Amino acid sequence: MKKFALALFLALCLPAASLALPLTSADIAKMVQDCPTLEEYRGAEPAVIWSRKQLYTQDPQGRAVKSTSYVILCGATARLGWLQDQLVAPNGGHIELEQAAIFDPGTAKLLHDLSYDRDELAEHGRLLVKFPKMDDVYVLVLSYRQIFAEPNVMEDIAWLGSEYPTWEGSVQIRIAKEQALDWESSTNAVPTIDVDQTFRRYGWFYFKQPANRGMRGMLESSDPYVVFSLATGPATAVAMMHDLEERRWPDLPAKYVVGEGSSRDDVLKSIEKFWRSADRLPGRGTWRSPRMIPAGGPWTTWESMYLLASWLQKQGWKAEVWFQHVLPQDRESISCAPALTHPVFLLGEPGAKKSWYYVPGQPGEPGKLPVSLRGKTLYAAGAKKLRRHSVGGTRLEKNRLSIAWNLDVDADCIVSGTVDIRVRNNWVETYESLADGRKDQIYSLFPGLEGWIDLDGDLDISPLGSQGFKLVLPVRARSGIEGQQGLMIGLPSIAPGPMMRLLDVGSSAVLKYPFVVEQSYRVQLPKGYRSMGAPLKMEQGSMVSSYASQYRINQRKNQLEGEEKLIQSSMRVDVPYLDGFKRVIETWGTWKTTSLALMPAGRSK
Known part of the structure; x- marks a missing residue:
């Protein structure tokens, strides 16, 4: 690294x-x-x-x-x-x-x-x-x-x-x-x-x-750390898992149990209701002695996992807790327990032979492999060593972050509509706090949203089958000025925070995954106005990535239409290609410095 x-x-x-x-x-x-x-x-x-x-x-x-x-x-x-x-x-x-x-x-x-x-x-x-x-x-x-x-x-x-x-x-x-x-x-x-x-x-x-900012970065070293121990081998990690497994956990509080709490739908709804509550503390890698844990909560994230596993087992389910680790694990590795991350469930319904992984707080299709686990290695406690399961990865074109603006502009310079954000495959891990329903990080995850959305309501998050999830947000803001010649309208533009942080890279780097980011626009212009023109076609390329944008005015519908797309095709960026890599990212964001000029339909330029 x-x-x-x-x-x-x-x-x-x-x-x-x-x-x-x-x-x-x-x-x-x-x-x-x-x-x-x-x-x-x-x-x-x-x-x-x-x-x-x-x-x-x-x-x-x-x-x-x-x-x-x-x-x-x-x-x-x-x-x-x-x-x-x-x-x-x-x-x-x-x-x-x-x-x-x-x-x-x-x-x-x-x-x-x-x-x-x-x-x-x-x-x-x-x-x-x-x-x-x-x-x-x-x-x-x-x-x-x-x-x-x-x-x-x-x-x-x-x-x-x-x-x-x-x-x-x-x-x-x-x-x-x-x-x-x-x-x-x-x-x-x-x-x-x-x-x-x-x-x-x-x-x-x-x-x-x-x-x-609590984000999972896009570089292998983007969340830098030092991990250490006085001993190698899995003993302490295995002991931690066994300790938490063998405790007598209370039942899931009744206020979180949906329905009878035994069917698959009821069980998963109960897990999600509890997971998004104040009774789960978000800190990672933390667990306390039994005497320190309040009988009625709150519980740390790791404690919450084992409490839920115990409750599921009482319902007749198979429920195991598995983890990722910051280091590949073998008998000579540093396996310190605090370096375990991202606990997940391996679940089996009562009487069923097939088990499946489930990530609390992450929208997905039950029974399907959660997208954030693709390409990952998972660990669980055996008798004296760690059990291991490696999950296959995904192709470049499937690691896609899609942002679609569907907007209307009126003659008073009010821009309103929706933004549809679709997070697929490895991007899900990068945006895991968003999938968890947390709103406090949305502006740092998606710089450019501030001032355009209202966060008072709950986030409208729904699964995209087994690929990831989507977030739809209402948009409304006054963004423009009215002059003698017409209107100058500012349009929103999201610059994905994790991607823009790649500009901080100062030497050779290895990305966690190749990716595609795309941002599209459908902007309905106000009646009685027409656009003075669309931004020019833009292309930028390097040995490891490319950028292209193209916009047009649909005269029949009186709409601005178009998109920009960035493709990062290589996971490795060596020093000779670093400047070109950064230029491609810096090109992102057509509307961050461009305004949409509108003039009354009957007036000539």
């Missing part, structure tokens, strides 16, 4: 410049001078993470301790729920808050020390920090420690990206000198290693890491 927008700084040891906790006004004043403002991100980001540090050590009993700290410059619209998802005690361990505070970036003065729910922490192992809503820019400082239960076990996956861009960050690990660490980095970055008489230290340091 190649480096993705990641600059690594080598040092001989852990940096002496690390700030001691708790941070003071003097620390914040220095960071204000050294770190970027929101304006330096062209107003595109409501927050920037000035500093993110992940430090792994061991206590005197040999138990792993993970210390995490954030310093975040936040605008008034910054969302902080993603932080809350991380503040959970590990299985059998506990979590401690070190600092949660708000500072004024103008004066560097402390404004608030943030409180948390002490009962929730003591009873359920969750740090519910009360993040305030602020009307102006502020600096959030958050630091906490997670203490794990098992001695001489240290393993984790440290994700380098976050919801917002990270100015600088680090992953640092300190173990006893006689211990050795197995590790892999998705960026192929080699850590600094320092050994003294007592400790062995590893460090990865990075700078200007782009935001992940």
Whole structure:
């Protein structure tokens, strides 16, 4: 795997410049001078993470301790729920808050020390920090420690990206000198290693890491990570799965059970109703000890999977939980449990011999293979090792993202209609949070939608057979000006966020899949007006991709019709082809800089 927008700084040891906790006004004043403002991100980001540090050590009993700290410059619209998802005690361990505070970036003065729910922490192992809503820019400082239960076990996956861009960050690990660490980095970055008489230290340091925004990126290293363990082999991952399988889970709450809860339709509707509720916490790779889990929820995503599996088994179903893993697995691999991702069900109806995979929250045809699993390898617990199943992939032309605008323009410059977005095959994984019904990320997934749609209602998502899903959104906005010669109308244009992030690639890259993106328009012009012309035909090509757009005016229907299409035919983009690859992507979006000029039908040019 190649480096993705990641600059690594080598040092001989852990940096002496690390700030001691708790941070003071003097620390914040220095960071204000050294770190970027929101304006330096062209107003595109409501927050920037000035500093993110992940430090792994061991206590005197040999138990792993993970210390995490954030310093975040936040605008008034910054969302902080993603932080809350991380503040959970590990299985059998506990979590401690070190600092949660708000500072004024103008004066560097402390404004608030943030409180948390002490009962929730003591009873359920969750740090519910009360993040305030602020009307102006502020600096959030958050630091906490997670203490794990098992001695001489240290393993984790440290994700380098976050919801917002990270100015600088680090992953640092300190173990006893006689211990050795197995590790892999998705960026192929080699850590600094320092050994003294007592400790062995590893460090990865990075700078200007782009935001992940919770998306599954399109590059193999687009969600960069470091995964590590003191031991190889599947023992800890298998133990985690067996532990969760063997627990006594409560029944699915009655409010989520549809009908009798036994037929296939009722079962799947019950799963989806629960999956999209507030009783499922979205954090990945998190599970707690039984005593920490509230009897009535909420449950983490992994806990929810095993709760549902238990409920299904009580209905007479076969229900197994399978996972993907960030690394290919064999007996010598790093199999640390937190590096398991994307749990899915293998289901069998009562009395049936055939089983089928099911991904909660992903629209699809029951009994058919979910499209997000194509080309993937899945793992489940065996007696002492991982069971494995490899799923076949898809061809280029089937990995298609289609956007269709059906619009009407009136004489008052009101543009209204619908946009139909169809997500097929491997694109489903990239847009998995959308398939899950979450609305908070739609503007970052589909830049260009903001201002055109109203998100107050539920998302209209429906399956496309076994291929994927579609989303239909109503569109309405005033977008244009009226002048002496006629109207100048601005039309919407979506620039798919994951695709546009490929412009950040700085060296050779490997994509997760080849793809097609297409955006079509059918625009009904207002009665009494005609178009002064359609955009010229455009073509752009490289050795690995191509772009074409073509529009016309249908005089009989008084409509603008046309489309643009981008085809990425190669999964590999080497340095000699990088400039052409970026030019093709930059060409995308006919209407991002073009307006539709209309004039009264009886007037000549």
